[in-house]
Amino acid sequence: MENFQLVLSVLGGVAIVAVLVHGYWSIRKQQPKPLRDGTSARAKQEPGASRDKEGFDADGIGQVRVVKVNDEPEEAEAAPAAVKVEPQVKQEPVIAPTRQEPVIKPEAEAPVLGEQASLFAEDELTTQAEEKVKPEAVEPVIEEAPVQDVEPELEREEELPDPQDVLVLHVCAKEGEELAGAELLPCLLTLNFKFGDMNIFHRHEDNAGTGKVLFSLANMVKPGVFDPDNMEQFSTQGIALFMTLPCHGDALRNFSIMLNSACQLADDLGAEVLDDRRQLWHADTKQAYLERIRAVVQ
Known part of the structure; x- marks a missing residue:
């Protein structure tokens, strides 16, 4: 045991000495002063040995320029530059x-x-x-x-001047039949007839029932009037459409509307269209009516 303790103490002493030597060496290594002093001494000893033609050394540092106090021209040249800026x-x-x-x-x-x-x-x-x-x-x-x-x-x-002619068309029920008022009234309203003066229906210029009267529609049976409030109990053998000449507007156009209305009523009510003498309507009768219109208008 004593030998072992001696060995340990020797090793510890050697280790301490090694640590001290290593620390001194590292401190000595980190100090650049001797190197800097040496280089500066060399620079002082050999001021122009390591410089090129332009006056720069190996490190690119030029010679130190000493400015004299009496060098006033340089300061004067520098001053105007500052003044110009x-x-x-x-x-x-x-x-x-x-x-x-x-x-x-x-x-x-x-x-x-x-x-x-x-x-x-x-x-x-x-x-x-x-x-x-x-x-x-x-x-x-x-x-x-x-x-x-x-x-x-x-x-x-x-x-308007006094009437010179009256054009009449009849819409009559067939033999043994009558025109029922309940069926007649809706047909008249569809064809834009309006109940008015003399208790009969009239066709006006405007479909809404305003404007001048173009032609009228009356009951073919005396006294020739209608009662709109009792049309459901009303019946008649026929109705008459008539227009006077001269008339308001175009007479030929007004007659054409009246003829078309008569034909439409005859188709809707199952009746027949007759002329003013209660004869069946045909092409020759239409031509005769047109000649009567032209005679008055001319």
């Missing part, structure tokens, strides 16, 4: 007059505003003048002139 820098803010443009703009806009104000004043004067003129010039035109010009025209349009 300053005006160039200061000339940029010198453009500040451009900032005065918004000050000039109101002066240019001022007369425009004055012109606009004058224009508005002229407009007001013209409008006032027009307002003064309108009541005097317009009122008599609206109240007097149209009334005097329109009324005679309406009276002339409503007036």
Whole structure:
């Protein structure tokens, strides 16, 4: 045991010495002062040995230039360079007059505003003048002139000469039959007939039942009138469609509408179309009616 303890103590001492030696060596290695002192000493000893023609050494460092106090021309040359730069820098803010443009703009806009104000004043004067003129010039035109010009025209349009001829068509039930009022009334309304004056039906210019009367429809049996409230209990042997010549509008067109209405009623009610002499309607009868119309219209 004693030998073993001795060996351990020797090894520990050797280890401590090795650590101390290693620390001293590493500290010595990290110190660059001797190297720098050596290089600086060499530079002092050989100032121009390692420099090229332009005066730079191997590290690219030039020789130290000593500026004398009496070298005033160099300072004078440097001073103008500084002075020349300053005006160039200061000339940029010198453009500040451009900032005065918004000050000039109101002066240019001022007369425009004055012109606009004058224009508005002229407009007001013209409008006032027009307002003064309108009541005097317009009122008599609206109240007097149209009334005097329109009324005679309406009276002339409503007036017709005395009738020269009357065209009549009959729609009669077949022998042994009658036309029922419950069936007749819907047919008349479908063909745009309207119950009106003299208690009979009329066909007007407008399908809604307004405008001038083109032709009329009456009961063929005396007294020739209808009672719309009792049409369900009404029955008749036939009805008569008639128009006077001259008439309002185109006489040929009005007769064509009347003939088509008579034919439609005959088809819907199962009746027959007859002429004014209660003869069956045919092509020759139609031609005779057209000649009668032309004779009156011409």
